[in-house]
Amino acid sequence: MKALRELYMQQFKTTFIMMLQYRASLVIWMMGHVLEPLVYLIVWSIVSNGAGGSVGDYSTHGFAAYFIVLMLVNHLTYTWIMYEYEYRIREGSLSFALLKPVHPIHSDIADNVSAKLVTLPFMLLIAAGLAAIFKPAATPALWAVAAFVPALLLAFILRFLLEWTLAQAAFWTTRTGAINQIYFVLVLFLSGQIAPIALFPYPIRVAATVLPFRWMIGFPVELLLGRLTPSDALTGLMAQAIWLGVSLVLLQIAWRAGVRVYSAVGA
C-alpha cells in the first residue's frame, strides 16, 4: 500500500511537470470543457425564454445551474484514455508498460486525477464567472450536498473503469475511432449532457436509468441541484455501485483477453 501511495505521488508530480510543459494544450482542453455545456446552456436558455420562462421543471436560471454544475462534473469525471490507447498499442509504448511490475491502470488513474486537480481551480473560476452572467438558481438540501461527494467519486470511478474497458478494443482493431464515436454519442444523449434526462420522453428516461451513462454525469448534477428525493439518491448510488462492479469485471476480462491477443500477434 505504501509503495502504491509512493507510485501515485510520483505520478502526480510527473503529470504536474508535464502539464506545465503542455500549457497551451491544457488551455485548449479546458476551453472544450467549457464551450460544450455553454452552448447547451445558451440554447436551452433561449428555448426556455421562448416557452415563457421554463421547460418542464427547469426555469431559465435552473438550466443555468444545471449546465454550470454539469460542466464541473463532466470535467472531473472526463477521461482521455479512449483516444490514447490505440496510439499506445500501435506505437508499442504499451510494451514498456507491460514490462513494469505494476498494472498500467495505476499510472492512468494517477495521471487523470492529478490533471483534474491542477485544472479544477481554473474551472471553478470559470464557473463563478458563468454564474455571475447567467444567475443560476437551485435549492439543494444539506443531505443532497453531502451525498453529492460520494456520488461524484463513484461517477468518476465508474466512467474511468468503463472507458478504460472500452479502450481495450484497440487490442483487436486499429480503427477504434468509430467505436469511440458511437460511445460519445450515447454519452451525449443518455448521460444528461445535451439536456437534463427529466426532459426526455419516457422510453429514453428508462434507457438512461438502465444504462450506465446517466450515473457517470447527470446523476451527481441532479443530486447537487436538489432535484432528487432521498429515495432517488439512494437508487442512484446503488445503480452506480452495481455498474461499478460490472465495469470492474468487464475491465478484467477485456484486459486479460486483450493482453493475450497482444502477446499472440506481436507487441
Add this chain to the structure above:
Amino acid sequence: MTSPAIHIHDLSKIYVVNEREVGVKAALKSLVYRRTRDIHAVDGITFDLAPGEIVGFLGPNGAGKTTTLKMLSGLLHPTAGEVSVLGHVPWKRDKEYLRRITLVMGQRNQLIWDIPALDSFELNRAVYRIPPEDYRLMLGELTELLELGPLLQKPVRNLSLGERMKCEIASALLHRPQVVFLDEPTIGLDVTMQRRIRTFIAEYNRRFGATVLLTSHYMADVEALCRRVVVIHHGHLLFDGDLSNLVQQFTAHKTIVVQLGNCQSDLNSYGDVVSCSDGLVTLRVPKAETAHVTERLLADLPVIDLLVEDPPIEEVIERIFAQEPL
C-alpha cells in the same frame, strides 16, 4: 553446477498473418474469405545462458531475434517450447520477475519526451520500489559510468540520439536488473558513443554479475563484449559457441595478405584477389590449400611480408546471413 539464468528449449513462435492479392476484386473477396499464412518467426531454438554471461544474439533482419527477446521478457507468448529466466516463466509476467529484468530497445523510447530524464528516473524509482539509498547510489554510478551529469536536467526531446540512448539505458538499469535484454542498443550512434555504451555494458556486467543477451548489427559490439555468440536465421539456430569457432565453422577460406614490390597481374593462379593496392595484395584461398599457396608465394615472388589470417568477422557474418556457400 549452477542452474542457467536463461533456459530456452525448443522455443517456437508462429505468427498467423492475413494474406490477399492486390486489387479491388481481391479486397472484396477478402470480406468473406480471409486467407491466412503461418510465419515461423522462431522455429525450435534451444540454448542456455549461465548467470553473468554476455552472449551476442546474431541474425539478419527478420531472423527472429526481437521475437525471441520479446518472448524472454514476457511480452510475447510462444507457440511452443519452454523458457525459464531466473526460474520464472516470462509470459506469466510475475511482478517479482519483472523487477529482475529489463529490455532496452534501441529503436524505441521509454523516457517521457518533454520532461527531463531525471523526472522519468524518479517515476521508475517508484514503479520498481527502489529504496531511496539504493536509488541514490545507483543513479550516482550510472551518472558516472555513462557521463550523464549535464544531460539529466534537459528535456529528453532536446538530447541527441546518443545522449538519449545513454539516458534510456540508465533508466532501464536503475532497478539493477539481473538479466538484461539489449536489442540493438547502439543502433544509429556514432563510433565514439557506440564504444562508450559498449564499455558501459561490460562494466555493468562486471560490477553486478548481470546476464546479458545482446543483439546488434555492429560486429564491433559483439567482438568487444561477447565471447560466445548464438546465431539464428529464418528462426533456426545456426550456431552456438565461441566467436572464434564461428569463423572456423563457417569459413572454408583464409585470407593471405602479401606485401610485394608492386601489384602483380597474374596472382589469380594463387587464389581470388580480393584487393591490390601499393603492392599490398589480399588473396582469398581455400583453407586446405593455405600452406601450399603460402609456400608457392614465397618461392615464386619477391615477398617483403606475408600474413595468413581468418576473414574478418563482418565478412563471415555477412556470408552466413546471405546464406552463401562458404
